Amino acid sequence: MVNFNGTLHDSSSQLLSIENRGYAYGDALFETIKVVHGKILFWEDHYFRLMASMRILRMEIPMNFTMEFIESEILRTVEANQLLKATARVRMNVHRVEGGKYTPTSNNVAYNILTEQMDSDFYILNTEQYTVELFKDFYVAPGLLSTLKSNNKSINILGGIFAKENNFENCLLLNTDKTVVEALNGNLFLVKDRVIKTPPLSEGCLKGVMRTQIMELIEKLEGYTLEESPISPFELQKADELFITNCIVGIQPITNYRKKEFTRDVSKQLIERLNTKIRLS
Missing domain, CATH: 3.20.10.10 (D-amino Acid Aminotransferase, subunit A, domain 2)
Incomplete structure (x- = not known):
């Protein structure tokens, strides 16, 4: 299940158009987050980095983009993928909405959240050659x-x-x-x-x-x-x-x-x- 602007979908294949600014111009940000049994690790740091990054890129931060709202959206997506009792890798993408070429017609944003299961709950030191x-x-x-x-x-x-x-x-x-x-x-x-x-x-x-x-x-x-x-x-x-x-x-x-x-x-x-x-x- 994929969370696209707050709505859960079975697949992401039909959600993004070729005019999406993240695809067309790289006009997007993302956070890669580890969620362990329903707990988002270092969530405050992730949230404030995302907000600061959006400001730097002159994206309009929606009024509902509070720490509590985005946390609930992430956990809702994790739950929809039956990963609340497991460890998940979550990627949250935020892109400017379609319109314009290099100069956007709007600074409003959309978002999507994807998850995948991970094997280990805690961090394990890799002892193999690297x-x-x-x-x-x-x-x-x-x-x-x-x-x-x-x-x-x-x-x-x-x-x-x-x-x-x-x-x-x-x-x-x-x-x-x-x-x-x-x-x-x-x-x-x-x-x-x-x-x-x-x-x-x-x-x-x-x-x-x-x-x-x-x-x-x-x-x-x-x-x-x-x-x-x-x-x-x-x-x-x-x-x-x-x-x-x-x-x-x-x-x-x-x-x-x-x-x-x-x-x-x-x-x-x-x-x-x-x-x-x-x-x-």
Whole structure:
């Protein structure tokens, strides 16, 4: 079942026209959310990021788009798909309504919500080999737009194709200053000695919900210092540990980059604390 503007439909196949602005111009935003047994994880962070992103894109926020309303719509969709007693991956898309070319005729929005079942309720540390490489065909232009979760994801798609063709699990993106920004599907953290670094938003990385959660956990991690600063490609092979964060997998350790193998010690500590935080919240 798909939720389209508050109405549940059996299929999404007949809901969007070819004039949809999300399809025609990438004039859309989305949130990818994990819902565990009817509980939306980190819902407040998702909601405020969506609202802030809509304002940046000059979308008209409907009066009924309260935190409570959207939460109820998500849970109604989860329930309609018989996933209230399971774990679901939810994607909420918000697009500007049809009309106009590059310049829209209206700033009003429509939305849709889709779900799919996931296997695990809590975050599990992946211990399999996970190799990454730099993607250098195209670069992220740092700015406010690059921090949004919008439908303009050409670089990520091309990076994904590059990774698939070359047998990598993921790629790391560079910005126009040639510093490392993030992975294709999440924020990047680097551990060297007792310092844990992640690029600041000014470098062009996504304003990740899980990034915020992990930074809060690192601040309380005894013996470690959190640092928001640019990461050069040369630092990658000198690091003790690299990991990627997003709301679906939690923490994904990188095991290999070129000839370097990395530990998973900090990743293990953080994922345990993350699961504890979820249980207690």
